[in-house]
Amino acid sequence: MKAIQRNLPALFLFVAVLLLWEGAVALFAIQRFLLPSPSVIAVAFMDNIDRLIHIGWFTTKEALGGFAIGCSAGILVALATSRWTVASETLMPFAIAANSVPIIAFAPILNNWFGVDNPFSKMMIVAVIVFFPMMINTVRGLTAIDPTMLELMRSYGASERAILRKVRLPNALPYMFSAFKVAATLSMIGAVVSEYFGGNRSALGVFITQEAAQFRFQNAWSAIIVACMIGLTFYLVVLLIERLTIPWHSSVRNT
Amino acid sequence: MTDKIVSLSHVDMTFNVGRSNATVALKDINLDIAPGEFISLIGPSGCGKSTLLRLAGDLLQPTGGAIVVNGKSARQARLDQDYGMVFQAPVLLEWRSILKNIMLPMELRGLSRREQEARAHELLQLVELDGFARHYPWQLSGGMQQRAAIARALAIQPKLLLMDEPFGALDEMTRERMNSELQKIWQQTGTTVIFVTHSIAEAVFLSTRIVVMSARPGEILHITNVDLPTPRTLDTHEHPHFFELETEVREWLRRAKGYTVA
Numbered sequence: 001m002k003a004i005q006r007n008l009p010a011l012f013l014f015v016a017v018l019l020l021w022e023g024a025v026a027l028f029a030i031q032r033f034l035l036p037s038p039s040v041i042a043v044a045f046m047d048n049i050d051r052l053i054h055i056g057w058f059t060t061k062e063a064l065g066g067f068a069i070g071c072s073a074g075i076l077v078a079l080a081t082s083r084w085t086v087a088s089e090t091l092m093p094f095a096i097a098a099n100s101v102p103i104i105a106f107a108p109i110l111n112n113w114f115g116v117d118n119p120f121s122k123m124m125i126v127a128v129i130v131f132f133p134m135m136i137n138t139v140r141g142l143t144a145i146d147p148t149m150l151e152l153m154r155s156y157g158a159s160e161r162a163i164l165r166k167v168r169l170p171n172a173l174p175y176m177f178s179a180f181k182v183a184a185t186l187s188m189i190g191a192v193v194s195e196y197f198g199g200n201r202s203a204l205g206v207f208i209t210q211e212a213a214q215f216r217f218q219n220a221w222s223a224i225i226v227a228c229m230i231g232l233t234f235y236l237v238v239l240l241i242e243r244l245t246i247p248w249h250s251s252v253r254n255t
Numbered sequence: 256m257t258d259k260i261v262s263l264s265h266v267d268m269t270f271n272v273g274r275s276n277a278t279v280a281l282k283d284i285n286l287d288i289a290p291g292e293f294i295s296l297i298g299p300s301g302c303g304k305s306t307l308l309r310l311a312g313d314l315l316q317p318t319g320g321a322i323v324v325n326g327k328s329a330r331q332a333r334l335d336q337d338y339g340m341v342f343q344a345p346v347l348l349e350w351r352s353i354l355k356n357i358m359l360p361m362e363l364r365g366l367s368r369r370e371q372e373a374r375a376h377e378l379l380q381l382v383e384l385d386g387f388a389r390h391y392p393w394q395l396s397g398g399m400q401q402r403a404a405i406a407r408a409l410a411i412q413p414k415l416l417l418m419d420e421p422f423g424a425l426d427e428m429t430r431e432r433m434n435s436e437l438q439k440i441w442q443q444t445g446t447t448v449i450f451v452t453h454s455i456a457e458a459v460f461l462s463t464r465i466v467v468m469s470a471r472p473g474e475i476l477h478i479t480n481v482d483l484p485t486p487r488t489l490d491t492h493e494h495p496h497f498f499e500l501e502t503e504v505r506e507w508l509r510r511a512k513g514y515t516v517a
Binding site for chain 1: 314336348363393417
């Protein structure tokens with residue numbers, strides 16, 4: 001009940017924007033290929049629902065696969081670099097530089113390497129996109145330890161392994177969840193945009209470009225809504241797992 | 256003295272040896288500590304008392320001299336988990352409940368889960384935190400967190416308890432209460448304590464001996480024997496001899512160059 005009350009203003013705004021949009025399209029007689037009205041998009045959505053679910057799931061699998069590959073690789077490299085300071089000092093500047101590169105620009109190259117129809121090429125693009133934020137955040141979490149805490153562990157004769165298990169990894173979890181949340185959003189963006197450069201016929205991004213090319217903009221819009229819903233769901237699932245995993249952390253406990 | 260738990264002989268400590276910013280922190284420190292003693296280290300800021308504590312705990316290695324703890328090297332004593340440490344900050348793990356924080360050193364020693372929990376509950380009673388086992392550190396006040404840190408340090412019945420200004424961050428009232436509690440715990444457990452402090456009153460109240468150090472490079476200026484009767488209570492503060500001892504320490508501290516009254 002409280003949750004509904006708290007979200008009431010946002011819900012109200014959402015409905016108001018839809019009504020304004022609908023009204024503006026009718027009032028200014030905006031042509032359908034420029035901006036279809038919400039009601040037209042809704043009809044297109046219902047007409048194409050089976051196909052939209054099919055292509056939505058196809059792209060979701062690419063996003064999830066890329067998320068899994070990229071995040072695992074990011075965590076593994078972070079563990080290695082935080083273990084050996086030489087590796088960290090060598091790799092971190094490159095990782096931080098690479099993080100600000102528009103990796104999506106490499107999409108055509110990776111499409112070429114792994115095959116444009118092969119979902120694996122999209123997974124690899126997503127993996128590369130999510131790798132850097134994942135790795136950088138995990139390294140920060142593993143190394144941002146109160147020096148006194150490390151002294152305490154050493155005073156007990158704790159091994160590096162024990163320090164990793166009992167201090168570094170739990171300390172890194174909140175940092176990793178920040179990265180997971182960023183990666184969840186990025187992975188859906190990455191999957192759809194990489195499909196704009198060509199891909200399997202049953203992919204969300206391919207559907208959007210094809211429908212748009214044939215002036216069926218209401219269909220393109222309905223696919224965009226599917227992409228938004230998937231991205232949002234993915235983010236919310238990560239948020240839920242975060243709350244269940246690190247209830248002790250200051251970012252979670254007071255809300 | 257044959258019966259000694261800590262023996263420092265001719266200990267020197269220089270930071271950044273061989274570089275232009277080399278700093279001599281400690282010079283020719285000689286100190287023997289008998290089992291069950293409560294030794295306070297007091298001196299001007301930067302005199303190396305925390306450094307001396309870290310040398311005894313093998314968190315730093317001396318550049319000269321020898322440190323023997325419990326009949327072995329400080330390193331071996333550390334690996335044998337002979338130490339308990341308490342710092343100015345409680346450094347509790349925020350993802351662990353108070354009970355689990357106290358269990359940490361016992362986990363590292365590999366005690367059984369049942370033993371760990373039973374002992375942790377005993378310690379919670381000792382530091383008067385029973386009822387807070389399932390609380391998280393952020394739900395406790397600073398004084399309570401520090402008590403939890405003391406309970407954690409006592410968890411593996413350390414031969415030597417090293418305390419680095421443990422009550423420095425607490426207000427005066429809490430500090431006095433913590434002093435009484437620490438005194439009680441020390442008598443109950445019979446553990447040896449090395450205690451770094453800035454407070455003369457605290458040192459006189461708690462110690463068997465007070466080591467007064469000079470400004471950098473830190474040397475032992477004077478050792479005051481505290482022959483006040485035990486157990487010490489709040490009334491001890493009013494004891495005439497308490498004032499005499501305070502004055503003695505204060506005068507030696509004035510001789511330590513660079514001492515400023517905080």
